[in-house]
Amino acid sequence: MQDVLAVVTVVVVGVMVGVEFSVAFFVNPILDRLPDDGGLDARSDGARVLGRIMPFWYIGSVVLGALWAGSAWGGAGAALVCAGTALLVLSVVMSVLLLVPINARVATWSHEGVPGDWKEQMGRWDRFHHVRVAVIVLAFVLFAVAVVQG
DSSP states (O other), X not given: OHHHHHHXXXXXXXXXXXXXXXXXXXXXXXXXXXXXXXXXXXXXXHHHHHHHHHHHHHHHHHHHHHHHHXXXXXXXXXHHHHHHHHHHHHHHHHIIIIIHHHHHHHTTOOTTSOOTTHHHHHHHHHHHHHHHHHHHHHHHHHHHHHHHHO
């Protein structure tokens, strides 16, 4: 059962990392290069859609990591699983404190009603998001190494 839990956790976290990495380094930069602020509507829509899905994904990943850590306790790789899970908890805290407040504002924006500093707010969100991506990538790496050690 522990092996199944490990594989499911690695897959769920790995796909989440892939989504967040692609948003950070491909999707948002492409949207930002669209003429006439064309990416604003897409970012706003993305904030609404992903803002509904990602909380479940992040919390689900933490739960999976905690279950795996509990089942692996005392065994090979358990410390790595605990550290990876702690990093996922950090990513949730970062999300709630830093990213969600900005995301909630972005979700309400349209071309007819954006604040004057909207580009600065997007830049702040992007910087926080890059840090969060680094945190979850490290968690994923720790999980992958724990699978190999287990």
